Amino acid sequence: MKLKITLLFLLQAFCFQQIYAQCSGVDFEEQNGIAILETESKVSGSWKKESISGSTAGSAITYRGSNYFGSPGNSTITYKVRINSSGTYRFIWRNKISVIASSNASTEHNDSWLKIKASNFFGQKGSSKIYPKGSGKTPNPEGASSGGWFKVYTNSIDWSWSTFTSDFNGHGVYATFNSPGVYDIQVSARSNGHSIDRMVLYKEGSYSANQAESLSRSATSCSGSTPTPTPTPTTNEAPTVNITSPSNGQTITSGSSVTVQLSSSDPDGNITSHELSVNNSLVDTDGVNYSPYTLTNIQPGSYVISAKVTDSNGASDTSTVNITVTGGGTTNPEPEPTPPTSNDAPTVNISNLNDGQIIAAGSNVSVAVNSSDSDGSVVKHQVFVNDVLVDTDGANYTPHIIEGISTGNYSIRATVTDNSGETTSDTVIITVNNDDEPTTNPTPPTSSSDPAVNITNLTNGQSFTAGSDVSVSLSASDADGSVVKYQIYVNDVLVDTDGTNYTPYVISNISNGNYEIKATVTDDDNNTNSAVVNIVVGSSTTPTPPTSGNQAPTVQITTLSEGQVIQVGQEVLVDVIANDNDGSIIKYQVYIDGNLVDTDGDVYTSHPFQEPISGNYQVEVVVTDNDGATGSDIVNVSVGSGSTPTTPTTPTTPSLTLNLIDAISNVNIGTLSNGLVLSSSNTQNVNVRANVPSEAKSVLFVLSGEQNETRYENVAPYALYGDVDGDYIAANFSNGSYTLKVSAYSNTNGSGTLIATETINFSVGSITNKTAYAFPNPVQADGKVSVRLPKGNGGNYEYTVSNAMGIQLEKGTFKAGQSETDVNLELSNIGRQTKGVYYLSISKDGSNQIIPLLRK
The missing domain is CATH 2.60.40.10 (Immunoglobulins)
Incomplete structure (x- = not known):
């Protein structure tokens, strides 16, 4: 008996040791296809464990330090998860915004950096997949990403499971684990005031979103009771x-x-x-x-x-x-020409990297090459990273950049091809440092001085002749560090951004008027300083208008009424109808309580009004015409919890307006109004949204003409072709004439009282042999744009690109053939601009066409 007791004790001790070994240092584990962690189990740096109302265990973590918008890896928390079943898991976290900004509250203090050290870490939306910058994979997300980190954000102020990456095109977050084991999930600081309650990994084939998000589920702490299965070899399906x-x-x-x-x-x-x-x-x-x-x-x-x-x-x-x-009635094809007896292969050399070179993690690595061909020409350049093709250029090579490179070893290969099809390659192996990340931030210096900047070639009050090119030269320094960013503003509009090396910005063909030119520099401690000069072009006074006078433009705010009550945090779009009888409107400005919050050029984009604090607000829209005259409209609204809107003294007819929506980016293209003629290039992958009074519960769309569509919508946003949680469904309008009648009702499915109705007629015209168009549009950060010209319109063209203020950002020329209708432009200045609308003007033989370009 004594022997049995001793053996039982030893067996229990052995089992405990095995369980402890499996769970040593592990924070949570996957059990039956799901893993759940309470994030407050760990903190680091400026992350704080706080008691927050609504958190699942009574507390959550909140970041309370400096913002790190461009540099992941600060105040990093590393959670270890034990995966028992290989496969692909969706990642979500329950998060909220704990610092409420005075404007745009749902898009500020709303994100953190995330890295999952899995076999594959990616974002997915439908069939679209993206990868973090620095991972060596493409495509990459819109917006910030670096060193294998995703910026993961929410657009909800209160607790939600909203977990997305990629700006303006939210993708879900996923991780693939090829075999069972222990993996790192890292969270680092980005925005002050972002709170995280719990995180979940789950297999979408085993759990619905509601099941994974259920707060009744307990955290899956590591017990070690789940045996690690033998890895099952994964089968890859061929493309x-x-x-x-x-x-x-x-x-x-x-x-x-x-x-x-x-x-x-x-x-x-x-x-x-x-x-x-x-x-x-x-x-x-x-x-x-x-x-x-x-x-x-x-x-x-x-x-x-x-x-x-x-x-x-x-x-x-x-x-x-x-x-x-x-061709030509020839029965037999001409024999292929006899190839030359010999061809010398081209040569290539990676000129800025050496074999065995060590590079710091997070750096941007540029791949520069020298290439030549002694008996012909190099027609193609290709760059491979770890045998994955990442860049292809033609005869002219643009250095490929690996942004925010992650730790590890990299094989970088450059291959060139000559006009005879011969290829040559050069390869270098580099190592990216794998230094351990500090668990806390290093102690900052007690003080940091601001950088210094001076505009060196312009003086206050200096005069210029209209049509001149005005260059902006700077001198800048930082006594205790370095200047890392230069920005130039003209009349408060950002027109140029450079990194550590500033290239003088040129305002080409400057027009008459007064100009405030501001240069702002930022140092490596995120301190800024600015220098400002004011110059005059032509006369410093407003030109005398023609004797016949100029009629001022008119504008009306259509989606807000005087005295309207809006719920706290509710978003209402500020839409307008504007007109100028004797000219055109070139600028729209939106003011909230006298503060300028939005500026558009001749195409107005709806401004989202959303206030997190109760109170009374004045909303004003000012429009400016091409002669400088202005018109405005003002409404006063109340933000609060009241449910009954204040009734205006004079009853007004509820308004209903329509917007044409880009269904790929969900961006408002413009107002759809009666008599409008649209080009077919602007009516592909679009939808139509109705902006109706807040008391409406349903909207009936009836489209007739070249295409027919009838649809009831019971949930906002109300769209002709529908939407999925605000992601608009895309449709194409064929060339022809249309009538669209839209009616808003007080109850669902068109029942109750008719609140507002609008009928418009519009047409869609063909671009063939009439119009040029540009793609991709929106323009990406590289500024590369292709212009497709009508067939038979070859010749020499001039082009310029201007912003909404009329300031010229780009100019150049190109030659088009009669049959080659696509022309490639590199608009690098546009690629560096902030989001907004810019205008590409193409001219030839006195004719001119303007194409709006959207920069996301």
Whole structure:
């Protein structure tokens, strides 16, 4: 008996030791496809454990330190999770905003940095996948990201499970764990006042969102009772590709241009490479995104066109079509020319990186190359990082930048191709430091001095002639550090941003008027300083208007009424109707209690009015016409908890307005009004939103004409083609005439009292042979824009780009062929601008067209 008791004791001790070993240092574990952690189990740096109403365990963590908008890795908390079942998990956290800003409260103090050291860490929205900058994978999110970190944000003031990354295009957050084990989840400081209650990892195939978010579920603390299963090898499904144009067996006339269109997908990952071959010769390589390849002036003969795609796990698929090119009645195609007997391969050298070079984590690594070809020319440059194609250029190479690089070893390969198809590569191996991150912030210096800046070539009151080019030169320094950012403002509009090296900004072809030019510099301690000069161009006084006079423009606020009561935190869009009988409106300005909060050019974008504090507010909209005259409209509203709006002394007819919405970015394109003529380029992937009085409970849309649509909407936003939680469903308007009748009712499904109604007629015209258009639009941070011209409109063009203030930001020329309708422009200044509308003007032989460009 004594022996049995001793053996039982030893067995219990052994089991306890095994459980302890499995859970040593682990904060929580996945159990049956879900892992739940109370975040207040750990704090670091300026993260504070606080008692907050509504938190699940009575407390949560809140960051109470300096903002780190551009530098993750401060006040980092590392949670360790034990994954028992491999697979892909969605990540969510329950969070809120604990510092309420005076304006835009739902988009301030609302985010933190997140990194999950999984086999794959990514964001996903539908079929779109994004990866953190610095991960070596593309595409990357809009907005901030660096060193393998996502910026993860909420747009809700109160507790919610809103967990998104990528500005203006929110993606959910996911992590894939290829095998069971212990993994790190890191949270670091970004915005002061962001609170986090608990975090959850769950398999979407096993749990619904409501089940995962249920507060009745307890935290899954590590017990060690769940045995670690033997890893199951994962099976990778190959990607698919199909050449959609041209078709197999198609006959084409010689001299034509043949564009190869593809459709490709990968059911369990992402495609990383597209390759196109013609008659077994590789002619085009793209990375994640395929740009259609065109064979120009194709000659008689038989052609085999093959497309190959490769996914992130190395699996591939190929599609092939055969086409015949005929012409001139020739029965047999001309024989292919005899190739030259020999060709010297091109040369390439990665010029700024060395084998074995050590680089600090978080740095931006530029890949510069020198290339040449002794008996021809280099026609293509490609950069691979760890054998993944990350950049392809043609004859002119632009250095590729790896932003916020993460720790690890990297193989960087540059490959060039000459005009005879010969290739050469150069490879370097670099190491990125894997220094341990400090658990707390280093003690800051007791004081930090502001940087100094001076505008060196302009003086206060200096005069210039209209049409001059005015350059802004600076001298700047920082006594205890370095200047890391330069910004130039003209009349309070940001027109230029540089990093550590400032390039003098030039105001080209400056117009008459008074100008305030401000230069602001920021140092490495986030201190700022500014210098301001005022200059005069032409006359310092307002030009005398023509003797016939100028009629002032008119404006009316359509979505707010005098005395209207709005709930605290409720968002109401400020929409307007504006007109100028003898000219055009070039500027819209919105003021709240006399403070300018929004400025648009000649295209007005709805301003979101949302106040977190009860009180009375004055909303004013001022419009300016092309002669400088102004008009305004003012409404006074109350923000509070009252449910009955103040009735105006004079009854007013409730208003109903319509906006055309870009359904890809969910951005308001402009007001849809009676008699409007729209180009077909502005009516693709769009929706129509009705702005109705607050008492409306349903809206009936009836569209007739070239297309017909009838729809009841019972939940705001009210949209002609519907939406999913504010994400508008995209539709295309065909060319033709339309009538749209919209009616708002006091009850659901068109029942109750008719509150407001509006009927408009509009038309959509073809752009073919009439109009040029630009894409991508919105413009991305690289400033690269393609302009598609009408066929047969070749020649020499001039272009300029201006902001809403009329200040010219870009200018240049380009030449277009009669058949080559796409022209590529690099608008680097636009890529550096803040979000807003800019105007691309294209002119040739005295004719001019203006294309609005949206910068997100």
